[in-house]
Amino acid sequence: MPDSNFAAQTARANSLGGERSFFRLLCRYYGTFTLGFLGFVMLLGLGERIGLPRLLIGYTFLFATIGLYAGIGIMSRTTDVSEYYVAGRRVPAFFNGLATGADWMSAASFIGLAGSLYLLGYDGLAFVLGWTGGYCLVALLIAPYLRKFGQFTIPDFIGARYGGDFARAIAMVAVITCSFVYVVAQIYGVGLITTHLTNVDFSYGVFLGLAGILVCSFLGGMRAITWTQVAQCIILLVAYLIPVAWVGLKYTNSPLPQFAYSSVLERLSAREQQLAQDPQERAVRQIYQQRAADANARIAGLPASWQKGQIEARKKVEDLKSHRASILEVRAAERVLAGYPASPEEARRVWQQEAVEFGERGAPLMPHAEPFWSGEADPHKAEHARNVKRWNFLALIFCLMAGTAALPHILMRSYTTPNVDQARRSIFWALFFILLLYLSAPPLAALVKYHVYTAVVGKHFSELPEWVASWSRIDPSFLRLEDVNHDGVLQLAEMQVGSDIVVLAMPEIAGLPYVVTGLVAAGGLAAALSTADGLLLTIANALSHDLYFRMVNKRASPARRVTMAKILLLLVALIAAFVTLMRPGNIVSLVGLAFSLAAASLFPVLVMGVFWRRANRWGAIAGMLTGFGVCAYYIATRYPFFQTTLGLDPGDWQPWFGIEPISSGVFAVPLGFAALIVVSLLTQPPAAETDALVDFLRLPDLPSDGRRSTTRNR
Amino acid sequence: MVGDLRQRRYWIQTRHLTVALLLLWFVISFVLSYFARSLNFSFFGWPFSYYMASQGSLLIYLLIAFVYARWQRARDIAFRNAEANDNQH
Numbered sequence: 001m002p003d004s005n006f007a008a009q010t011a012r013a014n015s016l017g018g019e020r021s022f023f024r025l026l027c028r029y030y031g032t033f034t035l036g037f038l039g040f041v042m043l044l045g046l047g048e049r050i051g052l053p054r055l056l057i058g059y060t061f062l063f064a065t066i067g068l069y070a071g072i073g074i075m076s077r078t079t080d081v082s083e084y085y086v087a088g089r090r091v092p093a094f095f096n097g098l099a100t101g102a103d104w105m106s107a108a109s110f111i112g113l114a115g116s117l118y119l120l121g122y123d124g125l126a127f128v129l130g131w132t133g134g135y136c137l138v139a140l141l142i143a144p145y146l147r148k149f150g151q152f153t154i155p156d157f158i159g160a161r162y163g164g165d166f167a168r169a170i171a172m173v174a175v176i177t178c179s180f181v182y183v184v185a186q187i188y189g190v191g192l193i194t195t196h197l198t199n200v201d202f203s204y205g206v207f208l209g210l211a212g213i214l215v216c217s218f219l220g221g222m223r224a225i226t227w228t229q230v231a232q233c234i235i236l237l238v239a240y241l242i243p244v245a246w247v248g249l250k251y252t253n254s255p256l257p258q259f260a261y262s263s264v265l266e267r268l269s270a271r272e273q274q275l276a277q278d279p280q281e282r283a284v285r286q287i288y289q290q291r292a293a294d295a296n297a298r299i300a301g302l303p304a305s306w307q308k309g310q311i312e313a314r315k316k317v318e319d320l321k322s323h324r325a326s327i328l329e330v331r332a333a334e335r336v337l338a339g340y341p342a343s344p345e346e347a348r349r350v351w352q353q354e355a356v357e358f359g360e361r362g363a364p365l366m367p368h369a370e371p372f373w374s375g376e377a378d379p380h381k382a383e384h385a386r387n388v389k390r391w392n393f394l395a396l397i398f399c400l401m402a403g404t405a406a407l408p409h410i411l412m413r414s415y416t417t418p419n420v421d422q423a424r425r426s427i428f429w430a431l432f433f434i435l436l437l438y439l440s441a442p443p444l445a446a447l448v449k450y451h452v453y454t455a456v457v458g459k460h461f462s463e464l465p466e467w468v469a470s471w472s473r474i475d476p477s478f479l480r481l482e483d484v485n486h487d488g489v490l491q492l493a494e495m496q497v498g499s500d501i502v503v504l505a506m507p508e509i510a511g512l513p514y515v516v517t518g519l520v521a522a523g524g525l526a527a528a529l530s531t532a533d534g535l536l537l538t539i540a541n542a543l544s545h546d547l548y549f550r551m552v553n554k555r556a557s558p559a560r561r562v563t564m565a566k567i568l569l570l571l572v573a574l575i576a577a578f579v580t581l582m583r584p585g586n587i588v589s590l591v592g593l594a595f596s597l598a599a600a601s602l603f604p605v606l607v608m609g610v611f612w613r614r615a616n617r618w619g620a621i622a623g624m625l626t627g628f629g630v631c632a633y634y635i636a637t638r639y640p641f642f643q644t645t646l647g648l649d650p651g652d653w654q655p656w657f658g659i660e661p662i663s664s665g666v667f668a669v670p671l672g673f674a675a676l677i678v679v680s681l682l683t684q685p686p687a688a689e690t691d692a693l694v695d696f697l698r699l700p701d702l703p704s705d706g707r708r709s710t711t712r713n714r
Numbered sequence: 715m716v717g718d719l720r721q722r723r724y725w726i727q728t729r730h731l732t733v734a735l736l737l738l739w740f741v742i743s744f745v746l747s748y749f750a751r752s753l754n755f756s757f758f759g760w761p762f763s764y765y766m767a768s769q770g771s772l773l774i775y776l777l778i779a780f781v782y783a784r785w786q787r788a789r790d791i792a793f794r795n796a797e798a799n800d801n802q803h
Contacts (some may be wrong), residue, residue, distance in 0.1 A: 122750070125767040129743060132772050136739045139779045140732050144786070258769070262759035369764040371750035386751070394744055401743070421790060424783040431779050435772055442768040611729075698725045700790035702797065 015520040019418060023092045034234050040064065041238075045515040054514050058197040061518040065235065065525065066212040069228045073216030076224040081558040084221035084565065085152040085541060086415045091226055097429020099226045100413045102233035102530035104131075104430065105187030105437055106182075107575035108591055110236060110527035114506075115499025117445035121368040123389060124445075126396040127437055132431065133397065134404025139427040142405055145697045147423035152415065152635045153538075154408045154602065155546040161609040161693060162620040163686075165551050170544045170624045172187055174601035175408045178594040179535045180576065185591045186532035187580040190525065196504060202474075210577050212529055217537050218566055225533045226416060230525040237436055239523020244440045247447050247510045247643075254342075259444040264443075268368055268450045275453065275492055276365045284491040287484050288362030288507045295355035303344035313337045321354070349644070359503040361493055368449060388658040395663035402669055403595025406602035408542070409534040448502050451509060459493045464490065467508040471501055478505075536576070540569035540710040592662040593635055598629035600668030604676050612677075613694050619680025627672030722798050724793055731785060742771045 044057055078174025082088055091099065109131070117124040149157050154175055159168030190209030191202050200208070216224045251264055274282050298305040317333045341347035363375040372393065374385035404410065413430075417423045418547070422545045456464060461483060472479040480496040503524070507516040544565035549556050604623045608615040637653045639662040659666060746753065750763035757765050 122764055122767065129747070129767055129771060133775050136735070136775050136778050139782055140735055157775075181797075184731050209752075217724060265760065265764075291715050369761050371754070371763055371767075390748065390750075391748075394747055397743055397747065421783075421787050422778075424786060428776070428779040428783050431776050435776060438772060439769055659762065695721070699721055699727070700724070700786075 003142070016496075019090070019092065021555070022090065024314050026092065026095055030230060030234065033231060034238070037235060037238065040060040041515065041519055043240075044518070045513060048513055048515050055199070057515055057518045058199075058521070061522040062194065062197050062208075062525070063255045065438035065522050066208070068231065068527075069213040069529065072228045072231060072239050073219050073224040075218035076227050078221060078223050079559060079562050081561060083223045083637070085545065086412075087221075087223040087226045089416060090418050091152070091416045093417060094429050096226075096413060096417050096422070096426035097431075098233040098433055099229040099416075100426065100430035101433035102229035102408065102526070103409055103413060103534040104434055105233075105236060105527050106186055106591075107193075107528035108185070108443075108523060108533035109437060110240065110524045111189065111193075111500050111503045113442040114444045115502040117442055118449050118497065119499055121366055121373070122371045123373075123393060125442070126393050127400065128442065130397045131404060132434060132438055134401035135427060135434070137401055137405035138410065138414075139424060139431075141527070142411060143423050144420050146411055146606075147317065147414045147417060147420050147677055148697050148699075148701065150415065153541050153545050154606075155542060156550075157609065158605055158620065159546070160552065161690065162605070162615075162617040163690065164617050166544055167617055167620050168550065168622060170628075171602065171605070172542050173599070174624060174628055175542045176599040178601075179539045180572075181590050181594040181597075182409075183532055183535040183539070183576050185577050186535065187530045187576055189528040190532065190569075191580065192500075193521050193524045193528065197518065197525070206577055206580055209525070209529060209532075210573055213536065214570065214573055217533050217540075221562070221565065221643050222412075222416060222537060225530075225537055228531065229530045232530040233345055233433060236523040236526040236530075237433065239519045239526070240437050240440060243507055243510075243512060243516050243520060244444050245371070246512055246516070247506065248443065250510060251450065252449050257447060258439045261443040261446055264450050265446055268446060268453065270366055271450070271453050274366055274647050275457065278458075280485065280487060280489065281365075281491045281493060284484050284493040285362045285364065288493060289360045290362075290364055292355050292358035295351045295358065299348060299351050299355065302348055306341065306344045306347045309347075310340055313340050365492065367700070368446065371384075373657060376503045392656065392660055392663060395659050395666040398669075399596045399599055399663045399665035400592075402460050402599035402665060405598075406598040406606060408596070408602070409531075409538040411606075412534070412538055412541075444506065445502060448506055448509060452495075452497070453492065457490055457495070458535025459490055461488055461490060465509075467505055470508075470524070471505050483549070507556055527549045532695070536569060536573055539572050540565050542573070543568045579708055593639070593664075596635070596663065596665035597628065597631050598666065599665040600631035600672055603627075603669055604672040608673070608676055610694065610697055612680075613677060613691060614685055616680045616683055616686040618683040619676040619678075622679035623672045623676030626675035627668045629665045630671050631668035634667065635661050638699055720793065720796060724789065727789065728786070731782065735782055738774070742766070742774050746771065761789060 025590065044052070044060060048054075048057060078084055080088075113127060116127055146154075146157060149160070151157065155168045155171040158171040187206060187209065190213075191206035194200065194205030194208050195202050198205075216228050244257060245255040248260065251257070252260040254260040257264075300309075313333070313336055317330065317337055320330045320333050341350050366373050366375070372386045372389040373381045374389065376382035376385050396582050414423045414426070418425050456468060461481075468479065468481070472481060475498075478498045478501045483490075484494050484495055485491070487502065503520065506581070507514075507520055544561060548564050548568075549561050601624050604627060605615075605620045608623070609620070634656075635645065637648060638655050643653065645651075647682065655661065656667065715755065746766055750767070753763045753766075754761050756762070
C-alpha cells in the first residue's frame with residue numbers, strides 16, 4: 001500500500017516544524033485569495049459604472065466562483081483513503097475552523113436567518129442562540145473525544161465503543177436520514193439562487209449547482225472539500241459583511257452596525273407604536289379579523305355552508321353573465337367558482353388555512369424586541385399564549401443545540417485536525433467565524449425592518465420604490481401587497497413579506513449597486529454549496545465505509561473503497577437532486593426537523609459513550625431507537641404536512657404541552673438518555689476492551705499514541 | 715501507580731471544568747431566556763434580554779470554547795511532562 005505509507009510519512013513529517021510551515025503556506029495562499037476576491041468584486045463594481053450589463057455581472061459571479069471551487073477540487077484530487085475520508089488529518093485548527101464554519105453556515109443561515117428575525121422579532125433569536133450555543137456542547141462533550149478516537153465516521157465511533165454491527169447500522173440510518181433531509185434543502189437553495197442570479201430555469205439551476213458540488217467532492221473527497229470550504233467561508237463572510245457594513249453606514253453612521261444599532265432599535269419601536277395607533281392600519285387589521293371570523297363561521301356551518309357557498313358562486317357567474325357585466329368581472333367570478341373546494345372536507349382544510357392566515361394578519365402589530373409577545377386582548381389568554389411561546393423558545397434552543405452537537409457533517413470535521421488540542425481550538429475558530437455572520441444578522445433584520453416601516457409603509461401605491469414591484473412580480477411568496485381598504489395607501493398589514501427576501505433583496509432595498517446583489521447571491525451560493533458538499537460526503541461515506549467496508553466486504557482494498565465512495569456519492573447526489581426537483585414545498589421547513597432527529601438519535605449515545613463507562617451495546621441500541629422513534633412519531637403525528645399525508649385529524653393529535661413538532665427533540669432526547677441508562681443497567685456491563693477504549697478517549701494525546709493511531713488508521 | 719493516580723486526577727479535573735462551563739452555558743441559554751420578559755431593563759441603550767440573546771450570550775459561548783481549549787491545552791502539556799519525567803526515572 002504505497003499510498004498509506006505516504007500518508008504515514010507525511011503524518012510523521014508533519015511534526016511541529018512541518019506543521020508550522022504548512023500553516024504559513026496556507027496563510028499565504030488564502031491571504032492572496034482574499035485580496036484577489038476583493039479586487040475581483042471591485043473590478044466588477046467599476047465595470048458596472050462603465051455600463052456592464054447586469055446579467056453579465058450575474059453570470060460572471062456564478063461561473064467565476066463555481067469555476068474556482070472546481071479548480072480547487074481538481075488540484076486536490078486523491079485516491080488515498082485517509083486523504084479521501086479525513087483530508088490526511090493535517091488541517092490546522094484555524095483553517096479547520098474556517099472549513100467547519102462553511103460546513104455549518106447553510107443557505108438557511110445566510111439567507112433565512114435575517115428573514116426569520118425580521119418576521120419573528122425576539123422569538124427568532126432562538127435560532128441565533130441555538131445554532132451558536134450548540135458549539136459549546138460540541139467543544140465540551142464531543143469533538144475532542146472524537147478526535148482522540150481518530151477514525152473516519154460517526155458510526156465508526158458508535159460501532160467501536162458499543163461493539164457490534166447492529167448499533168453501527170442504526171447509527172448509520174440515523175446519520176443518513178438527517179443528512180439527506182438537510183441536503184435536499186441545500187440543493188433547493190442552490191437552485192433558487194442560481195435562478196435568481198442568471199434567470200435560468202430552476203431545474204438547470206439545480207444541475208449547474210450539482211456540477212459544482214460534484215467536481216469537488218467526487219475527485220478529492222474530504223481533502224478537496226476542506227480546501228474549497230475554506231475559500232467558500234471567506235467568500236460568504238465577505239458577501240455578508242460588506243453589505244451589512246454598507247447598510248450600517250447609511251443608518252447608524254458606523255460600518256459596524258453590530259455595535260451601533262441600538263439607536264435604530266429605539267427608532268424602530270417608536271415607529272411601531274406610531275403604526276399601532278394609526279387609524280387606517282387598525283381598519284385594515286379589522287378587515288382581516290372579519291375575514292378570519294367569516295372563515296370560522298363557514299367552518300362551523302359545514303357541510304351546509306359548503307353547498308351554500310357553491311350555489312352562491314354559481315349564481316354570481318350567471319347573474320354577471322345575464323347582466324352583461326364586463327368580461328373581467330365574469331372571468332374573476334368564474335375563477336372563484338373553479339377554485340371552490342371540491343368537497344366539504346377540502347373546504348374545511350382550505351378555510352382553516354384561511355382562518356389562520358387572516359387571523360395572523362389581523363392581529364395587532366408585533367413589537368420587534370419584545371420577548372414572547374402575544375396579541376391577545378384577554379389578559380388571561382395572553383398570559384397563556386406567552387407561556388406557550390416561552391416554553392417553545394426554550395425547547396427550540398435545546399433541540400437546535402443538541403442537534404448541532406449531533407449533526408454528523410460537523411462532527412466529521414473534528415477528525416481532520418492533526419491532534420486533540422487542534423480539534424479543540426478548531427471549534428473555537430469555527431464559532432468565531434460563525435459569530436461574524438450571526439452577530440450581523442440581527443442588526444441587518446432591524447435595519448431592513450426600519451427601512452420598510454418608514455420608507456415603504458404609509459406611501460401611496462403609485463410611489464412605492466421599484467424593488468417592491470420587481471420582487472412581488474418574481475414570486476408572490478417573496479412579497480405580496482393588497483390594498484384591502486382601498487385607500488390607495490400601503491398599510492403595514494397589507495404587505496406580506498417572505499423570509500428570503502430580506503437578505504436577497506437587501507442591496508436593492510438599501511439602494512446599493514447591482515454588484516452587491518451579485519455578491520450576496522454568490523455568498524448564498526457558497527453557503528449552500530459548502531454545506532451540501534459536506535452532507536453528501538457524510539452520506540456517501542456512511543454508505544461506503546460503514547455499510548460496504550465494515551459490514552459487506554471487510555477485505556476491500558483501499559482503492560476499491562475510495563472508488564465505491566465516489567460511485568455512491570454520485571448516486572446520492574442524483575437522488576437528492578431528483579427529490580429536490582419534485583419541489584416538496586415543505587422541505588425547507590423540514591430542516592429544523594433534521595436537528596431534532598439528529599439530537600434524539602445520536603446525542604445521548606455520543607455523550608454517554610465517553611462520560612459513562614457503564615453504557616453498553618444494548619443500552620445504546622435502546623437509546624438510539626427510542627430517541628429516533630419518539631422523535632419520528634411526534635413529527636409524523638403533529639406536523640401539519642404529515643398529518644394531511646397520513647389523513648390524521650389535527651384535533652385528535654394535539655401537541656404535548658403545546659410544543660411545536662420542530663422541537664420534538666425536547667421529549668425524545670431525555671427519553672433516549674433514559675432508555676440508554678435503564679437498559680444498560682439491566683444488561684451485562686461492557687467488556688474490558690471497551691473499558692480500555694474509554695480510558696484511551698479520556699486521556700490527553702501522548703507521544704505513544706502516534707503509533708497507535710496510525711495502526712488504527714489501516 | 716503514580717501514573718494511575720495522575721490519570722484519574724486528570725479525568726476528574728476535566729469533568730469539573732466541563733461541568734462548570736456547562737453550568738455557565740445553561741444559565742446564559744436557558745435561565746436568561748426563561749426570565750427574558752422580566753429582564754427587559756435598558757442596558758447601554760439596549761433592552762437587556764434582546765441584547766443578551768442577540769450578542770451577549772454569543773460572545774460568552776465563544777469565551778467558553780476559548781477557555782476550555784486553553785485550559786485543557788495547559789493541562790495536557792503538564793500531564794505529558796509529568797509522564798515523561800516518570801519514564802526517565
